[in-house]
Amino acid sequence: MNYGSAMSLKVMSSRMTDAQVFSMLVEYRRQMWTNHCNYVLQELLLPNHKILNSSQLDSSKRSIVIIENRIDSQWLFTVLNSALMCPFNTRVCIVSDNKNQEKAKQLLAEYNLNLNIFWLPIEKCIPNAVLQDSKSFNALMKEIDFWESLPYEDLLFIQTDALLTEPIPKYFFKFEYLGAPFLPRQQSEYFQTRNKYGDIVSFFKVETPIHCSPNPDVYPHLYGNGGLSIRNRTIMKKICENHGACSPQEEQEDVFFSRHMSKYCKPAPLQIAQAFASESMYQSTAIGSHAAWKYFSSAELADHLDKHWRQVWAMVHPKE
Secondary structure, three states: OOHHHHHHHHHHHHHOOHHHHHHHHHHHHHHHHHHHHHHHHHHHHOOOHHHOOOOOOOOOOEEEEEEOOOOOHHHHHHHHHHHHHOOOOEEEEEEEOHHHHHHHHHHHHHOOOOOOEEEEEHHHOOOOOOOOOHHHHHHHHOOHHHHHHOOOOEEEEEOOOEEEOOOOOHHHHHOOEEEEEOOOEEEEEEEEEEOOOOOEEEEEEEEEEEEOOOOOOOOOOOEEEEEEEEEEHHHHHHHHHHHHHHOOOOOOHHHHHHHHHHHOOOOOOHHHHHHHEEOOOOOOOOOEEEOHHHHOOHHHHHHHHHHHHHHHHHHHOOOO
């Protein structure tokens, strides 16, 4: 490599750090995920929304719980996709502040979506709560009144950055708490650098830790990520009653519940959690994921989204 090329590379490297390059890659994957969700919403879910079993829920046995103040197309996708993928007689529970509940109702009315939704204003549980603030969100989840306000015992919690890729069997709802494994992992991404002539001149690696090493106190069962999780209302309430006051504000709610779970029930084997959802490590057989674009490779993410599209298509075009 001549002196001119070395100078050119030096200028390029001074403009963008390794971490910035990695951030760009993660943003590319996030856009890929978001575009997929919007495409499925517009082309499959909205045109076929009448297939959702929303009008015969008098005998509901379980509920989807979505806690979100950002009412937009991603929120709408999460509502419809989750309703499609859950067993018959699963009701949707929307948790947000009063202002955004009105916005949500207007958005549903705009598309003539007559879903039998259970509306839970956040003000009923914690006055002046700010859902966008992590401490406020964790405080809500550790609040006894919140769990008492929910309509059913068997609950599926899903955030708008999570995805159910296929129908969820009723089997999973028999467990008191399930979430993606907290698998310790160091994510490594490799990049090339080229000179102005297009020749490869070097490689570099960016490493980012995802979860720390297993700790029997913090992650006793090695799973429990809350972004996509199954919860039993009574068990959650008992944990809040007996341990909520001792939980630090900064303790993530899913870590809090996972830490105390074995005192109140027999936790499911790790293999069940792996079959249910994946986060930091891609499991092609898992039925859901949380924040997939942050952790999956581009090829894994593409496979994950392709699986989802095929499942949605099959669900909205059932055979007679």
